[in-house]
Amino acid sequence: MGVIEDVYGGLDTDVEFEEFEAAVEDKVEQMGGLADEETAAMLIAHELRDEEAETIADIEPGMNDVKFLGKVTAIGDVKTFERDGEDAEEGRVCNVDVADASGSVRVALWDDMAVAADEELEVGQVVRVMGRPKEGYSGLEVSADKVEPDEDAEVDVQVLDTYQVEDLSLGASDVDLVGQVLDTDAVRTFDRDDGSEGRVANLTVGDETGRVRVTLWDGKADLAEEFEAGEVVEVGDGYVRERDGDLELHVGDRGTVERVDEDVEYVPETTDIAEVEIDQIVDIGGGVIETDPVRTFDRDDGSEGQVRNVRIKDDTGEIRVALWGEKADRDIDLADQVVFTDVEIQDGWQDDLEASANWRSTVTVLDEGGSASGAGGDGGAERGASDTGLGAFAEDGQKAAAEAVAGESGDDEAGGGAAAAAAAATEGIEFTGTVVQTGDPVVLDDGQQTKSVATDASLRLGEEVTVRGTERDGTIDADDVF
Secondary structure (H helix, E strand, O other): OOHHHHHHHOOOOOOOHHHHHHHHHHHHHHOOOOOOHHHHHHHHHHHHOOEEOOOHHHOOOOOOOEEEEEEEEEEOOOEEEOOOOOOOOOEEEEEEEEEEOOEEEEEEEEOHHHHHHHHHOOOOOEEEEEEEEEEEOOEEEEEEEEEEEOOOOOOOOOOOOOEOHHHOOOOOOOEEEEEEEEEEOOOEEEEOOOOOEEEEEEEEEEEOOEEEEEEEEHHHHHHHHHOOOOOEEEEEEEEEEEEOOEEEEEEOOOOEEEEOOOOOOOOOOOOOHHHOOOOOEEEEEEEEEEEOOOEEEEOOOOOEEEEEEEEEEOOOOEEEEEEEHHHHHOOOOOOOEEEEEEEEEEEOHHHOEEEEEOOOOEEEEEOOOOOEOOOOOOOOOOOOOOOOOHHHHOOOHHHHHHHHHHOOOOOOOHHHHHHHHHHHHHOEEEEEEEEEEOOOOEEEEOOOOEEEEEOOOOOOOOOEEEEEEEEEOOEEEEEEEO
16 A cells, blocks of 8 residues: 555545545645655645534634534525736625534635525525634634535524524524513723724513523614613524523624514513522512612722612512612612512622622613513513512502502492592501611611601611601601601
C-alpha cells in the first residue's frame, strides 16, 4: 500500500479514492516539486477533514469545516451583491436558519446554492450541512459548502405558524408571537469585539400560557420605549436563545414588534409569601402596604445607582421588595395590586426576608380584574391573584361598599346591600396597629389587616397606636389617636 492509500485510509470522508488521488497529484504539480506525494496527501487530507458536531451547540467559530444535522426553520430571500473587480460576476446569497434541540445557527448559501435553496428547500426539512463556521454580524453562522436533505433522519424541533409562550423551544426561529407587554427596560449600549457599539433593550410579554423576555438588538432596541405595560404586541421573525437557564425571544434586523388590536390576558401564578425561602427565585404578588422614596448610592465603579423599597402583603404574609435601577422609578402607589416576577429572596433587615427585583425581574401593576393595567383582555376572567391587594386586607364594610358601588351585588339584594354597605362605610371604628408607613396617609397593620388613616398626628415607623374615627372609602378619618 502506498503513502496516498495510507493517508486516505485514515480519513472519514465521502470523497472517493480516485478523486482524492487526483487531488494529491494536482497538489504536487501546483507546488512545483516542493512537496512529495506524502506531504501533498496530508495537505489534501487536512482540507477534507471536517469536524462532526454532535449538536449545533457544539459548533464554534475557528473550527475547520464542520458537518451537522438540523431542521430548516426559516429560509430568507436571495440577495444579490457586487463582487470586487471589473469583470467579477454578481454574487448571490441566501440565509437559511437550521436548528436542532440544542440551538439554532444561520447557514449562508452562495451563488448557485442560494438559488437552489430558494427553489428546492422547504421549512421543516431535515438537512445535512457541511461548511465553515465563523462569527457573523448576528452571531455564529456557517458558510455552506454542501447542503443535502436527509429524508430518513429526524430532528426534534417544532416549527409553527404562530407561537404561544409555552411553544417556545431553544433553536426555534421565524417565531411570530402575540402577547401583552408586562414590563419594559431602557436602551443600553455596549462595545463589540470589533470596536463597534451595540445597542440592546428588553421588554417582557405574556399570554395565557406564560411569559418570556424579549431582547431587542441594535436598530430594534428603540422599540422597547414605544410600548407601555398592558398593551398587546405582535413579535415577528423572532428567534429563541437561552440566557442563565431561561429561554428568551430575540429580535434582530429582520424582526418586528408591532402594536395589535387583540385581546390577550396574562394571568400570573404567584408563590404565597409565607412559603418563600432564601436564595429562591420566585414570582410573588400582593397589595402594597408601604412605599419608600427612591434612594441613590455610589457604586464601586463610581457610577450612581438607585433603589426603592415597597412592602406587599398577601393572605399568607408580607415582604419587603427592593426595586433596583430603573425599576425604582415604576409608578407604584399604596394599595396598588402588583406582581413581581423572578425576584430573588435574600436576607433582609433585622433577619427578615427580602425580595430583590433586579434586571431579570418584571414589575406589573394589575387592574381590578387581575390583569396588567391597560390590558387588552376583558378583565372579567378569574384572576390568579384575586386574594391579593387592598381588598384582601379589608374584612369589614370597606369591601362590601366597594362591591356595592361597582354594582356587583345581585339585583334582588342590591338596594339592601348598598344601604348596608353605605352604613358600614360611615360608622365609627376603632383600630389598633403598628405604623408601617408615615405621611399622608398613615398606614397601620395589626398582623391581619391594614388600614389607611388620615391624621395630622406625628407618628413614627414601628409605633403601635390606636385610632378612632369614621371610615369612608377605605380610609379612617381619625378623630382620636392614642
